[in-house]
Amino acid sequence: MFILKGIDQLNNAITKAKKIRPRVEFDRFGRYRVSGSKGYYTVICKRSDNGYKTVECACKGAEKGLVCYHAAAALSLHIGLARRQQTA
Numbered sequence: 001m002f003i004l005k006g007i008d009q010l011n012n013a014i015t016k017a018k019k020i021r022p023r024v025e026f027d028r029f030g031r032y033r034v035s036g037s038k039g040y041y042t043v044i045c046k047r048s049d050n051g052y053k054t055v056e057c058a059c060k061g062a063e064k065g066l067v068c069y070h071a072a073a074a075l076s077l078h079i080g081l082a083r084r085q086q087t088a
């Protein structure tokens, strides 16, 4: 799990996601399944009670607090959906 502080944090992971192009499946708003080397990982994007945006991924890297490309791929979909919700 990591706290999303800014988009700069995601740069490396986004670059990797663009190269690998994982498949992102929508489960429900804030919950996605992203394809990885060992099957699908569940990524959960949410806003905690204290206002932080947190991202959880089931992969090993994210367990150590790293920003993985699964999270970056899911976030790009999540941010787009969140914007659409705000304008709806």
Ligand SMILES: [Zn+2]
Pocket (backbone or CB within 6 Å): 041, 057, 058, 059, 060, 061, 062, 068, 069, 070, 071
């Ligand atoms: Zn991951």
